[in-house]
Amino acid sequence: MTAPPTRRSAIGALTGALAGLTACTGGSGSAAPRRTATADPALQQLLTRRATALLHRDRQAFLAGADPRATRYYAAQRRMFDDIAEVPLAAWSYRLVRTGAFPLPPTADAGGTVRTAAEVELSYRLRGYDARPVLSTEYLTFTRRAGHWYVAADDDGASAGKRTAVQLWDQGKVTAVRGTHSLVLGLVDTATLRGYAADADRAVPQVQRAWGKAGWPGSVVVEAPGTLDQLGALLAADPDDYRGIAAVTTGELGGSAAAPADRVLVNPAAFGRLSAFGRQVVLTHETTHVATRLATTSHTPLWLSEGFADWAAYRDSGRTAPEIAPELAQDVTAGHIPAALPANADFRPTAPALPQAYEGGWLANRLIADQWSPATLTAVYRAAGTGTPLDAVLQAHLHLSLAAFTARWRTYVRQELT
Template identity: 85%
Template sequence: MTAPLTRRAAAGVLAGALAPVLAGCTGGKGSAGPRETAATADPALQKLLTRHAAALLRRDRQAFLADVDPRATRYHAAQQRMFDDIADVPLAAWSYRLVRTGAFPLPASAGAAGTARTAAEVELSYRLRGYDAKPVVATAYLTFTHRAGHWYVAADDDGNAAGKRTAVQLWDQGKVTVVRGTHSLVLGLAGTTALRGHAADADRAVPRVQRAWGRAGWPGTVVVEAPKTLDQLGALLAADPGDYRDIAAVTTGELGGRAAAPADRVLLNPAAFGRLSAFGRQVVLTHETTHVATRLATTSRTPLWISEGFADWVAYRESGRSAPEIAPELAQDVAAGHVPAALPANADFRPTAPALPQAYEGGWLANRMIADQWSPAALTAVYRAAGTGTPLDTVLRSHLHLSLAAFTARWRTYVQQELG
C-alpha cells in the first residue's frame, strides 16, 4: 500500500503509505512435543521469560545470557550481539508473555541425550521512553531446552525451515544508533549524519500535521527506523523486499479506531528514500507522520483513497506545487483522454498494482477538492466519519450534502479541470 518512486518523478518526490503490520519473530518446524508436558513447563517458562526481560531492561548482560542455552552456540552469540546492539535504545518497558506451548513442531534432529525441547508462542511487548504511550506488540516463536533442572532459551529461527515469512526488529540486524529530535526519535543502522537529517525532516513534519489534523489523539512525536538495506526493510515488514524496492517509506501499526492501537513506526527504504530530493524527503516524512497522527481515527472501513489521499494532502498542502507537478501520471492520462471513471478502489493501492501512482494522485485530488470547495474542517470530519462504519454515501451526504455518485462526478470534473 505504497507509491512507486516513479510516481513523483516530475516533482522529485515520493510519498510512502500505510502498511498495517504486526511485527513478529520466527517459528518452529518438525514434530510437536507432547502436549501433556505444558502444565509443568508453562510456569517455569514464564518465570524464565520474566527474568530474561528484566535482565535486558536493567542492562545486566550476565543475567541475560544466563538464560540462553550455552550449547546453542549460534543463538547464544546472536543474543550477545543483540544485547549490545540494543544498548542505546531508550526502552521504558520490555516484557514477554507466554501464549502457549507444545503446539509448534520442532526439527526431528532437535535435542541431544538428556535434553528436552519444547516450542512456544511468545508475545513480546516493549515501549520507548518518552515516545510510546502504547506498546509495540510482536509475536515470537521460541524454542526452549530443559537440562539438569534448568530451562533455557535455545532458538528463535526454527520457523525459517517451515517457510514462514516472519518479521524481526531493527536491533536484530545490527548496532542501533539513536538520534533525538525536537519531535522525533530516529533509530538507525546507518551513519549519524543521515539519521540527523531524518530527524530534522520529521521535526518539520510534526507541526505541519498538527496544523492540518490537530493535536488531540496522538503524542505529537514520530519514531523513524532506518535500516541500511532493502533486505533489512523486508525483514522488518516480514515481506518480500522486491515489493518495496521503489517504496520510500512505510508506516507500521495495526489499524486503530480504539484506544489500544499500538505505537507506530515509520520505516525508511534507504535506497529509494536516498534518491529523493530534499523536498521529496520532506513530503515522505510528512505523509508518514500524518498516518501516525490519524491512526486512532483510521479503521479497516476507511477507504484508502481517503487515508492515503489525506496524507498526501497534508504533505503537499504548503508546498506551492501545481496539481500537474504533484500528479504527473494522472495528468498524462487525462491529456490522453483517459479520465478515471471511479474513485480509486482499495485494491488499486496494492504495492504491485499497475496504476498505483494514479490511485494516489486521484485520492490526493479528492481530498484536495473537499478542502478547497468545502473546508479543511469538512475534510477532517469526513475522514473521521469514514472510519466509523457509516456507509460512505451517508458520510458524504451528511458532511458535503452530496451522494457518493454526485461526489464522484464532481471529482471527475475536478480532475479534468486541475490536470487538463
C-alpha cells in the same frame, strides 16, 4: 505506500506491511522425538528474568537464560544485547502465550533433554514516545537440562509458518538520534539519521496544522534499516515489492486497531534518491499516518487515508496540481479521466497505475478541503473510520451521495489537470 520515490512515500494503510508486522498465532503440537514439556511456570519465570536483565543492562543475567549449547542462538542473543543498547526502552516484557506452538525438528542432543515449542508475546515501549506497548510475536524453543530451562532458538517454527517477528536491533547495532519531535533509530551513519530527524521535526508541525494536536503524541519514531533486504525482513514481506518505495508507516497493533504504535520505516536507497523537497513530502505523508492512526480502520478507503496524507504533505508546497500529479495529468490530457475513485487494490505496491491512484486520492481530498473546508475533510475522515457506509458519511458532511461526489471529483480532476 506511495507512488515512485521521485514524488512520494509508501502505503501506510492497515494492510500489507501491517499484516506482516502483527505476527499470526495458531499452530500444531510438537513432533519432536524427545519429550515435550507442558506449560511450566518456570518458563514464564525465565522470560521475566531475561526481560528484567535486558532493561537493567545486566548482560550476564540476560545471557544466563540462553542455551549455551545452542551456539548460534547464544551468539545472536549476545549481539542483540549489545546492539539494542542505545534504544531508549521504558518497558520490555515477555508473556508465554502457549506451548506446543509448532512442530520441533529432530535434535541430536542426548541425555534427557526436554524441549518445548512456545508462542511468546514481546511487549515494549520507547521512553518518551510510546503511550501504549508495542506487541510482537516470537516463536521460541525452550530446552531443559539438569532442572534448568533455557531459550535455545527462535527460528525452529519457520518451516511451519511460525516466524518470529524481526526487530531493527536483530539486524545490527542501532544508533539513536533524538530530534525536537522525533526519535530516529537506524543502522546507517549518524549524519544520515540526523537528516531524517530534521525532516521529521519539520513534518510534525505541518501534520498538526492539517489534523490537529489531539489524539496523537505529536512526535514520530523513524526506523532506518541499512538495506532493502533488512526493510523486507522488518515488514515480513518480499523486499522487491518495496524497491521503489521511499518509506512506509507500519501500525503494530497492541491488541486492537484502536491501540497502535506506529513506526515510519525508511528504505535507504529509494529515500536517498529524493530531493530535499521529496524527502520532506515523504516524511510529512508518513507522519500524517501516525497522527491519523486512531481514526483509521479497515473501513477507511485508501483513497481517503492516502489522499489525506498527501494533502497534508503538499498543502503548503506551492506546487501546481499538474506538478504534483504528473501521471494522472498525462492521462487526462490524453482523454482518459478515471471513471471511479481509486479502489483499495489500486494502492498495492505492484499495482500498474499506483501513481495515478495516489494522485486521484490526493485530488479527492483536496476537493473536499477546497470546496467545503479542511475541517469538513477531517470530519469525513473520522466518520469514514467508524464503519458508517461511505455514502452516508458523504451525505451527512457534503450533502452529496457517493455517486454525486464521484461525478464532482471527475470534473475537478479534469479542471485541475488540464
